[in-house]
Amino acid sequence: MTAPLDVPGSATEADPEAVLAGAxxxxxxxxxxxxxxxxxxxxxKVALAGAGVIIFLVLVALFAPLIxxxxxxxxxxxxxxxxDQSTLTPTGAFGGMSxxxxxxxxxxxxxDIFSRIVYGARISLLIAxxxxxxxxxxxxxxxxxxxxxxxxxxxxxxxAMDVFLAFPLLVFAIALAGVVPDQAFGMSGDTLxxxxxxxxxxxxxxxxxxxxxxxxxxxxxxxxxIDAARSLGARGPYIIFRELLPNLIAPILIYATLVIPTNxxxxxxxxxxxxxxxxxxxxxxxxxxxAARFYTVPHFAIFPGLAIFVTVLAFNLFGDGLRDALDPRGx
Amino acid sequence: xxxxxxxxxxxxxxxxxxxxxKGLLKRQVGAVKAVDGISFDVFKGExxxxxxxxxxxxxxxxxxxxxxxxxxxxxVLFEGQDITHMSQGxxxxxxxxxxxIFQDPxxxxxxxHTVGAIVGAPFRIQGIKTEHGTKxxxxxxxxxxxxxxxxxxxxxxxxxxxxRQRIGIARTLALKPKMIIADxxxxxxxxxxxxxxxxxxEDLQNELDLxxxxxxxxxxxxxxxxxxxxxMYLGKLVELADRKDLYESPMHPYTNAxxxxxxxxxxxxxxxxxxxxxxxxxxxxxxPPPACRFHTRCWKAQAICKVEEPPLVELASRHQVACHxxxxxxxxxxxxxxx
Ligand SMILES: Nc1ncnc2c1ncn2[C@@H]1O[C@H](COP(=O)(O)OP(=O)(O)O)[C@@H](O)[C@H]1O
Ligand code: SF4
Ligand SMILES: [Mg+2]
Numbered sequence: 001m002t003a004p005l006d007v008p009g010s011a012t013e014a015d016p017e018a019v020l021a022g023a024x025x026x027x028x029x030x031x032x033x034x035x036x037x038x039x040x041x042x043x044x045k046v047a048l049a050g051a052g053v054i055i056f057l058v059l060v061a062l063f064a065p066l067i068x069x070x071x072x073x074x075x076x077x078x079x080x081x082x083x084d085q086s087t088l089t090p091t092g093a094f095g096g097m098s099x100x101x102x103x104x105x106x107x108x109x110x111x112d113i114f115s116r117i118v119y120g121a122r123i124s125l126l127i128a129x130x131x132x133x134x135x136x137x138x139x140x141x142x143x144x145x146x147x148x149x150x151x152x153x154x155x156x157x158x159x160a161m162d163v164f165l166a167f168p169l170l171v172f173a174i175a176l177a178g179v180v181p182d183q184a185f186g187m188s189g190d191t192l193x194x195x196x197x198x199x200x201x202x203x204x205x206x207x208x209x210x211x212x213x214x215x216x217x218x219x220x221x222x223x224x225x226i227d228a229a230r231s232l233g234a235r236g237p238y239i240i241f242r243e244l245l246p247n248l249i250a251p252i253l254i255y256a257t258l259v260i261p262t263n264x265x266x267x268x269x270x271x272x273x274x275x276x277x278x279x280x281x282x283x284x285x286x287x288x289x290x291a292a293r294f295y296t297v298p299h300f301a302i303f304p305g306l307a308i309f310v311t312v313l314a315f316n317l318f319g320d321g322l323r324d325a326l327d328p329r330g331x
Numbered sequence: 332x333x334x335x336x337x338x339x340x341x342x343x344x345x346x347x348x349x350x351x352x353k354g355l356l357k358r359q360v361g362a363v364k365a366v367d368g369i370s371f372d373v374f375k376g377e378x379x380x381x382x383x384x385x386x387x388x389x390x391x392x393x394x395x396x397x398x399x400x401x402x403x404x405x406x407v408l409f410e411g412q413d414i415t416h417m418s419q420g421x422x423x424x425x426x427x428x429x430x431x432i433f434q435d436p437x438x439x440x441x442x443x444h445t446v447g448a449i450v451g452a453p454f455r456i457q458g459i460k461t462e463h464g465t466k467x468x469x470x471x472x473x474x475x476x477x478x479x480x481x482x483x484x485x486x487x488x489x490x491x492x493x494x495r496q497r498i499g500i501a502r503t504l505a506l507k508p509k510m511i512i513a514d515x516x517x518x519x520x521x522x523x524x525x526x527x528x529x530x531x532x533e534d535l536q537n538e539l540d541l542x543x544x545x546x547x548x549x550x551x552x553x554x555x556x557x558x559x560x561x562x563m564y565l566g567k568l569v570e571l572a573d574r575k576d577l578y579e580s581p582m583h584p585y586t587n588a589x590x591x592x593x594x595x596x597x598x599x600x601x602x603x604x605x606x607x608x609x610x611x612x613x614x615x616x617x618x619p620p621p622a623c624r625f626h627t628r629c630w631k632a633q634a635i636c637k638v639e640e641p642p643l644v645e646l647a648s649r650h651q652v653a654c655h656x657x658x659x660x661x662x663x664x665x666x667x668x669x670x
Binding site: 223 | 394397399419422423424426427430431433434435438439440441442443444445452453456457486488489499502506
């Protein structure tokens with residue numbers, strides 16, 4: 001086995017990566033930039049903690065029925081016996097918290113807050129993930145096309161982005177989500193509401209990622225490896241899929257992890273305003289809205305608030321770490 | 332050199348104007364005359380060096396010839412075929428024969444691809460099957476350019492500048508081209524490595540019967556490798572001659588100025604040469620000086636230089652110059668000029 005970088009006639013050349021990887025040259029041999037990023041990420045404890053929380057939340061959402069079965073009560077089940085009928089607030093200290101009701105019960109109906117938080121994670125994450133996916137797909141396709149082809153194609157797409165970004169999204173979302181009937185597009189109930197929210201959030205936020213991808217494509221297009229591919233006779237699709245996209249994955253991933261928490265907040269806001277997923281389906285935003293009516297029972301607001309806060313924080317910490325790992329020079 | 336009379340590449344009055352637009356409506360307000368009417372031939376097996384200061388249109392010329400850019404005017408003939416405005420589809424098979432080495436080894440290799448993928452890309456793009464598979468073919472080429480074939484699975488960031496340039500060279504060799512345009516192949520490299528890469532290019536030329544156009548921004552890099560040298564200034568050819576003639580008796584004042592920037596190895600001879608320092612920067616190709624474009628910096632400039640453009644004429648055997656007052660002209664040619 002020869003020395004790692006021992007190439008005839010080049011022993012004197014400096015190896016910039018050796019500096020980057022520290023003293024151990026051998027450790028980086030044959031590593032892709034993705035693998036190097038992973039090594040960096042593994043050293044970032046804060047980002048790892050964020051990732052841990054995210055994984056935990058996803059598991060909670062996935063296994064919500066199982067968790068509730070063992071640790072709580074069905075989220076829609078009333079427990080009037082836990083409510084003081086004169087004040088309509090929970091009996092017992094701390095809003096009725098006990099081993100049986102880990103986070104206590106809601107005022108009025110006595111539903112199990114723990115179960116509703118667990119089930120609320122499903123709606124929150126589902127909508128945030130799907131909306132992000134939708135905006136990433138639309139934004140990437142249109143961004144690459146605008147950046148790569150340029151000319152009038154770029155002009156049309158860029159103007160469309162401006163129009164979408166100038167759109168008063170919240171007002172529009174409230175109006176649209178308000179007027180759509182209980183049954184539409186062959187869907188009804190929660191499925192319809194979730195699809196609607198995914199569409200509204202995803203469809204109107206694609207220009208953010210679109211702009212990032214377009215900008216990156218514009219700068220990548222000037223790189224000589226694109227010219228090299230063209231001088232070999234490569235066609236548009238080859239250049240877009242084989243040369244450009246692999247270089248866009250990092251910025252797209254970074255953007256996605258940072259936009260998921262924004263979407264979680266947006267969904268919570270819509271649910272809070274009563275135009276999200278409809279009650280009695282539990283959502284964190286919806287719970288906050290109800291809690292606002294019972295300000296004498298602060299624990300009712302604390303748990304959904306905390307859930308939103310922890311989730312958003314976890315995604316942001318992970319997203320920051322991911323950005324540092326994928327792009328150590330920063331931007 | 333099989334048929335010395337038929338050029339492999341023939342460039343005739345080639346032009347490239349980049350439009351300069353303004354405002355929302357993209358109104359054209361001017362043009363960068365990056366390449367403005369240059370003609371030369373390149374013959375099989377030879378190396379043509381193209382020299383000029385940065386910004387004088389060398390890269391643009393290379394990109395026009397390889398049809399990465401669409402010429403504004405003039406003609407490019409490759410093996411007698413007019414490729415000036417040939418569609419990219421029809422160019423595809425011809426691209427195997429003409430390849431380009433790029434200036435910046437850090438931007439010319441896709442950071443997300445392995446060396447194997449980069450050097451194997453020509454086979455994939457051109458749909459070529461090799462006898463023992465692409466991997467074997469790639470490894471043979473890696474060996475040819477002095478890289479370890481076991482580095483097949485490594486990524487560009489794991490290599491130094493010189494090694495990356497070797498990877499770039501390997502990629503151009505994959506399709507066994509007839510001609511390679513090398514755009515400043517060593518100017519991004521450490522001086523200590525430049526010679527290695529130039530030597531590699533020379534070895535490959537002998538081994539694979541290649542024809543080169545080697546672009547450089549000073550005369551020292553191409554001195555060793557070129558058979559003929561062309562000097563460019565602001566989109567124009569100002570001098571074109573056999574290497575020996577150009578280095579020993581440069582006629583154009585600009586070439587003389589460039590020459591005095593080349594270090595003389597022998598200290599005893601250093602004082603023989605009067606040092607000419609070029610004044611000022613290259614003027615903008617947006618509004619190049621009229622007539623002789625060099626007149627703003629030329630110490631021999633006369634009134635005529637500002638009104639009449641000197642044509643590129645053969646003043647000695649195989650020695651073309653575009654100047655009203657060339658230096659060291661043989662007697663009979665001097666008479667022809669003044670006549
Ligand atoms: N794509 C382009 N659009 C507009 N101007 C360009 C473009 N490419 C090159 N130019 C201009 O053309 C001139 C010649 O550039 P170039 O061919 O790169 O010079 P060189 O390679 O000799 O340094 C420069 O003034 C440059 O700014
Ligand atoms: S034509 Fe005149 S200005 Fe131009 S290089 Fe010759 S002497 Fe100088
Ligand atoms: Mg250049």
